[in-house]
Amino acid sequence: MTEPVDVADHRPAGPGPADRGWSFSQWFRADASEPVRRNLGLVIVLIVLYAIGAWSRPDIFLHADRLWSNELTVLTLASSIGVVAIGMTFVIISGGIDLSVGALLALASVWSTTVATQSYGAATMVLAALLVGTIAGVVNGTLIAYGRMAPFIATLAMMVAARGLAQKISGKTTQVVSVHAITDIAQRKVLGLPLLVVIFGVVAVLAWVLLNRTTFGRRSAAIGGNGEAARLAGINVRRTQVLIYALSGLCCGIAAIMVTAQANSGSSDHGNLYELQAIAAVIIGGTALAGGRGTIVGSVLGVLVFTQITNLFIVNNLAIEYQLIAQGVIIVAAVLVQQFRVSSLRRGPA
């Protein structure tokens, strides 16, 4: 426990009772001032991956223009799972888990690409995906907060049901998108960067602000740190939980549009295993699975590490089994490094 710090200038929404007397202020300062130091483990892993790339494929990794285009491919591939992982970060920081993200992405993509939705045009398709994701997230949150269900169980049920509903609506077929404004999302560039990467970046910045500079963000962490203490401190825990799962659902809706644009189609198979990838990225990003502590920067780096590994293996023409083994090793290695960093941070001056 540390003494309360004065963070009033960071908080437009005014001081709440949540920021008193617990270790959250500690991670907050670390995250705001030194994201690199906090996530040093992942930065090292990324550097090692680039070094392996430079050694194994110098023709790509040691030529500026080819490296740039390869990294744009990596960033683009990371963008949709990255947005999902950002939503997942809030959920896990609040001490919850959302197993339904992949299924919600599939449901949103299918809902927004039916013949009927497509006939209303791109804006309706986007709106449908965002609404479907958010409403399903509200259902998750309501079951957990007001139905007092364990997040694991509630979102597990949603995972199965949403995937089933997606199959029902699509008739298990792949719904090809004929609205060019949607497929353009995956081809358009903004200031030399693919639009998908820009969306990923914007979502990450907004999420960072939301987590670190608003009462909502502090409440999320407070609930994860100690739900009972947060409630006694006057936080409306249930409403905050609903909002957190709605936010995760919204992120799935955004990612659904991105995947739909990339794959030129909506399908009940989209987002397959995204829940595991997102959780893994958030965890190696240094967010505590028990809640209370975590960073957006870490989650983004976590996603980039996984996408870069996949890219590195394919670029070197290596079979998928090595890739899976390497991912497992890196999860363990990154978490070990994070634990070491966190414990040394705790020992340092508070």
Place this chain on the structure above:
Amino acid sequence: MTVRVTNRYSAGRRRLLTAVAVVAAGVVLTSCTSNTPKSSNSGSTSSSSSTGAAATGKKVRILFSGPVADHGFLAAINSFAKAEAAKYPDVDFKALEAAADAPSQIAAVQTAIAEKPDALIIFPQDGDQLTGVGKAATAAGIPVINLDRKFNDASAYRMFLAGDNYKVGFNAGTYIGQKLKGKPNSVIGEITGIATLALTKERSQGFKDALAIYGLKVSRQVNASFTVQSGQQAMANLLAAAPHLDAVFNHDDDQNIGSEAAAAQAGRKEFFIVGTACSNTMLKHIKAGDARIEADVTFTPAISATAVSMARLIAQGRSMPDLAGLPMPSNMLIDSELVTKDNVAQFEKFGWD
């Protein structure tokens, strides 16, 4: 309970407004789920004639057990079987509830055995795991047609019927080989399906063997998983790894929707693609010549229609007239055909979504 300090009335009204907004959004959304297809041409695989094998025989009951159709191809398997059965007045056909996994399919087939049908068609979730019930059905005197995924014991089926996966790869390799022969430095990519499946290995082997005839080889192999998204990701990485490509063999047409999109996103059009299994989307592209896919190889879900007609003849104790008096075969591999712009019209009836 927490102490409420807000104005109850305004809080109540806000809640009501939220509820109304949610319901309204729900109404708008539900109007978006309609997916009426323009026209489905699944079914009708053979023109009916009233002579020979098509002649009406004794009434038989055929049960069909398949996996959950989580892929357009598997959905088409079910619809082709039903459509074929509807053509025979002497067939009483019933498709069992699709099984989500091997154990539940085993349970479903055990129930089916108790019904004593005249024939049983099994498209197993997993050939190895369903072998036991295949044997049980055979022991109970029910002829079993083992579709697509093979039982590991020949005594578990009366007939094994499948598409020829080796020829799928071989035909794709032959097309690419003929187009690129004399250019041994050609860069050829392969986007496979799920790497661990036997059918993936067979397709890859056939592809490799055919390319070898023309002095070519696979430069880059990337694994996908029969989904659009995995096809997109595999192609995006493949393009990043290979600055120049000459041809790509894609093991699945659903995957290829994503692969085509990835190529368009990367602005790459120096290569051509050969697809697999002839989905409606890809057949349209081949016909219009507006995408990278130039050719497709058949691996048709209409094989389930064949299974129904074979099961019917076996159940009726008959054979095909063209077998010259010999009994129905115990193994049948349906050849794969090459589809290009020239002959695409004749394959449209096998298309699936």
